[in-house]
Amino acid sequence: MTGFESFVSEALAKQGNSNLLRVSNEFEQVSATKLVFDGKSYINFSSNDYLGLASDFDITEFTNWLSGGQSHAKPVVSSGAMASPLVTGNSQHHKQLINDLLKAIDAPSSFSGILFGSGFSANQGVLNALFKHKSKEQFVYQDKLNHASLLDAGTKLQAAGHLVQKRFKHNDVKHLSQLIKPDPSLNQLVVTESVFSMDGDKSPIKDLSALARQAGSLFMVDDAHGFGLSALAKGVTDIDLNDVDIYLVTFGKALGAQGAALFACRSIIDFLTNFSKEYIYSTHLSPIQCETVRFNLSKLVAAKSEQFSEQGLEGNEQIKPKSCCLQLANNIAYFRKIAKANDLPLFSSDTAIQPIMIGDAQTTIEVANDLKARGFWVSAIRPPTVKKGQSRLRVTITSKHTLNEINELVVILNSALQNRLLNLGLENSIKRTSETVSLNHE
Numbered sequence: 001m002t003g004f005e006s007f008v009s010e011a012l013a014k015q016g017n018s019n020l021l022r023v024s025n026e027f028e029q030v031s032a033t034k035l036v037f038d039g040k041s042y043i044n045f046s047s048n049d050y051l052g053l054a055s056d057f058d059i060t061e062f063t064n065w066l067s068g069g070q071s072h073a074k075p076v077v078s079s080g081a082m083a084s085p086l087v088t089g090n091s092q093h094h095k096q097l098i099n100d101l102l103k104a105i106d107a108p109s110s111f112s113g114i115l116f117g118s119g120f121s122a123n124q125g126v127l128n129a130l131f132k133h134k135s136k137e138q139f140v141y142q143d144k145l146n147h148a149s150l151l152d153a154g155t156k157l158q159a160a161g162h163l164v165q166k167r168f169k170h171n172d173v174k175h176l177s178q179l180i181k182p183d184p185s186l187n188q189l190v191v192t193e194s195v196f197s198m199d200g201d202k203s204p205i206k207d208l209s210a211l212a213r214q215a216g217s218l219f220m221v222d223d224a225h226g227f228g229l230s231a232l233a234k235g236v237t238d239i240d241l242n243d244v245d246i247y248l249v250t251f252g253k254a255l256g257a258q259g260a261a262l263f264a265c266r267s268i269i270d271f272l273t274n275f276s277k278e279y280i281y282s283t284h285l286s287p288i289q290c291e292t293v294r295f296n297l298s299k300l301v302a303a304k305s306e307q308f309s310e311q312g313l314e315g316n317e318q319i320k321p322k323s324c325c326l327q328l329a330n331n332i333a334y335f336r337k338i339a340k341a342n343d344l345p346l347f348s349s350d351t352a353i354q355p356i357m358i359g360d361a362q363t364t365i366e367v368a369n370d371l372k373a374r375g376f377w378v379s380a381i382r383p384p385t386v387k388k389g390q391s392r393l394r395v396t397i398t399s400k401h402t403l404n405e406i407n408e409l410v411v412i413l414n415s416a417l418q419n420r421l422l423n424l425g426l427e428n429s430i431k432r433t434s435e436t437v438s439l440n441h442e
Contacts, residue, residue, distance in 0.1 A: 019361040020382050031055040032400040035377050042377040043405050045395050050229055050352045051303070051324040052400040053296045054256030065295050077291055081284035085115070086273070089284030097290040101249065101261050104236045104301055111241065112269040115285050116278065119224050119250035119260040123149040125278030126220065126246060126262065130189060131162045132275055138163040138187040139217075141180055143203065145170045145196050147222060148385075154191075163187075170199075173207045184216025189246075194226035194239060198386055198394065200353030202226070209243035220246035228254035228300050229352060231307070231329035236300055254300065257293045259285045300325075328352060328399040335397055335406050342414040355381070356393040356413065363420055364391040370416035376409055 001009075015021040029036035032049040036042070049055055066075035081089035098113040107113075116122035127150070131138055140154045144167045154165040168176040181188065190212040192203045205221060212219035221244050223237060230238035241247055246264045251257040262272070272279060307323035335354060339346055345357045358364045361382040368380040371393075379394045386392065393413070397406070 019365055020384075032398040033402075033405065037377075040375075042372065042375055043401075043409065044377050045397070045401075045409060046377055046379040047396055047398060048225075048253045049256055049400075050254050050328060050396070050398050051256070051300065052398055053254070053299060053324075055400060057256065057292075057296070062292070062295050065298075066291060075291075077287045079288050080286045083284065084280060084282060085284040086280055091287055091290075093287035093290040094284065097294050098261065100294050100297055102263065104297060105241060105247070105249070105263065106235050106237075107241050107247075107263055110265045111263050112266040113261050113263045114269050114272055114276075114279060115290075116260045116262065117282055117285055118258070119147075119222070119248060119252070120149040121278040121282065122248055122250075122260040122262050123147065123222060124153045125272065125276040126248075127153040127157060127189075127191075128278065129272050129276040130218075131157050131187070134161045135187070136161070136164060139181065139189070140165050141176055141188070141190045141217070142167050143170055143192045143196075144168065145199060146191060146193055147197060147224070150191055150222065170196075171201065171204055173204055173211060176208065177211055180211065180215045180217060182215045186216070188212075188215065188217035189220060190217050191220045191222070194221055194223040195229075195351050195353065197225050197353065198355065198381060198392075199347050200225075200349030200351045200355055201347060202351065205239055206243055218245040219243070220248070222248045224248065224250040224253055224260075225351070225353060228304075229325065229328065231325060234304065236297075236304060251289075251293050255293055255296050257296055258289055259293065324399040328397065331397050331399065331401050331403070331406060334403055335395070335410070338407060338410045342410055344410065344414060344417070352397045354395040354397060356395060356417075357390065358392055358417070359389055361391040364393065367413075367416045367420050368393060370420070371409075371412060374412045374416075376412060378409075378413075 012021065025037060027035050027037050028039070031044065032047045032052045032055040033044050034041060035044045063075065066077065077093060081091070083089040085094070094115055098115065102111060102113060116125060127140065131140070140163055142150055142154055142165065154163070157163050158165045166179045168179055176190065180190070190208060192205070192208055194205065195202055203221070209219050221239060223239060226237070226239070227249050228236045232238055239247070241263070246262065246268065248260060248262050250260045303323045303325050307325050332350060332352060332354070336346060336350070339354070347355045347357070349355070358367060364380045364382060368378055371378050380391065381394045382391045395409070
């Protein structure tokens with residue numbers, strides 16, 4: 001056995017012994033609310049297809065949209081970009097997508113955009129480019145619960161001597177104020193997510209922005225899990241981009257596609273075009289994917305317009321809204337209502353991400369398996385994605401779920417939790433966990 005073979009074998013064995021081993025399942029069918037695995041159907045509560053746009057994608061409707069409604073017209077769009085964006089990969093499809101997004105997000109006139117193959121590469125591309133020179137007088141300030149793509153980039157850049165990374169307590173503006181240097185001459189960047197992918201709570205965008213501006217720092221927001229989902233926003237984002245210097249949108253969640261776009265003032269976009277290796281040396285997003293995003297974006301914009309022509313739904317689960325955005329908000333409110341009635345350990349999240357704190361990794365896996373045995377697929381989230389002792393089920397609600405599916409999930413989840421905790425002699429821990437969830441971000 002070679003050195004690397006031994007290393008790989010030992011690492012996998014350690015993961016397995018710690019109940020942290022991951023496997024990639026091959027599903028026969030995947031939609032916002034349904035999975036088929038090994039011939040068995042499951043109700044899916046693990047999807048990021050929050051508005052069902054990926055699940056509802058119709059190739060005939062899409063082709064008709066591409067041809068402008070003319071059945072005889074053949075859309076001129078290729079399956080691949082054929083090169084990196086600065087060679088021959090940049091086309092009118094890419095330009096039109098950026099223009100459509102700039103309009104949809106109501107971006108300031110000074111803003112421009114750039115496309116990446118994924119949100120991960122976009123986040124890494126920004127930090128690696130902005131902090132490309134070594135210096136101990138450059139600083140990045142990150143929320144402790146930021147996505148791995150952001151934290152990983154900051155950690156590696158710090159190790160290489162390019163910056164000092166400081167992580168402020170989750171959503172804690174006061175703590176950030178104690179860390180940030182009030183010096184406009186320094187290269188400084190404050191980074192947060194809009195909706196946090198594991199806790200489902202929201203960032204205090206305006207307060208963070210005000211503090212960053214006061215200190216002379218740039219302010220960046222990753223809106224991967226918030227874009228398009230707010231029931232209170234007339235547009236596709238509820239973030240005022242006048243408060244943000246760098247704004248990231250990913251296409252794999254609400255937009256039901258793939259890729260990412262980053263928006264900032266033209267000078268920053270020009271800078272990234274020249275210095276972001278993740279952009280320069282990657283084959284560009286495919287034109288057909290650009291058109292898919294534009295197609296789904298048009299449906300989202302129409303849904304938001306329709307949403308504000310309807311009556312409010314708060315507290316009335318019997319109304320069946322036409323808008324996928326309102327239906328999602330309705331489903332989230334219903335889930336939280338009945339989950340609280342069953343004393344489930346909820347986080348303070350009013351978003352599509354509804355974590356159920358359990359704590360122990362093995363118990364979390366067992367509860368997830370109990371749910372699978374009853375026909376429900378819910379992701380078990382374990383370290384290193386979350387801290388040790390904070391393993392949880394990550395329930396994601398979509399607009400496509402029915403109230404009956406949500407109700408049945410809560411009943412089965414409550415039963416599974418009680419049974420597992422009774423076996424461990426922790427029958428009273430559910431309420432205790434629920435009351436202390438907000439303290440887990442120290």
